[in-house]
Amino acid sequence: MSEKKIKNIFVNGAISPAFIADSIAKHATKTAIGGHSIFMGQIRRDEINGKFVAGIDYTAYEELALSQMDAIREEIFLKYPLNCMHVHHSLGMISAGEICLFVFTSSAHRKPAIEACNELVERIKAELPIWGKEIFEDDTHQWKENI
Known part of the structure; x- marks a missing residue:
């Protein structure tokens, strides 16, 4: 019996608009689907204490995050009658305005x-061990709260 392969949700760098468009386009031939829902998290250029966020540097405990995401995926598929589910999360430095x-x-x-x-x-926000460090335009930083 073969081991179940856990899907890798992590992408190095920002998630490009072309990747998103291609993901959507691939569903045009899936005629049993009548509804899609999409969430895209984008980095904001927040002003905090007079400084602007240039981007967020994401890190993760990848092995644990992937294992937990696999369990969440299974629970969501049991709870909802889904045809497809796709999750992609960036790692590394993501600039303000990027996905x-x-x-x-x-x-x-x-x-x-x-x-x-x-x-x-x-x-994903509450349960996965993924952390973001806000990098300010002056190269200082602070850890971001998941809200």
Whole structure:
């Protein structure tokens, strides 16, 4: 019996608009799908104490995060009648304006896709060992809170 392969959700660097567009385009031939829900997390250029965020440097305890994401994936598929689920999270330095998280769910109807997507995003933020260090334009930094 072969071991189950755990999907790698991590991408080095920002998630490109072309990657997102290609992911969406690949679903055009899947005619059992009637609804998609997409969440894209984008780095904000927040002003904190008079300094502007230039980007976020993401790190993760990858092995644990992937194992936990696999368990979350299984739970979401049991809870919602999804056709597809795709999760991609950036690692490394992501500049303000770039996409760092892409969650894409599909189902026969819109409601399960929307609810599953929302739950996935909340659980990724709350449960996975992924950390972001805000890098300011003056090259100082601080650890970011997951809110």
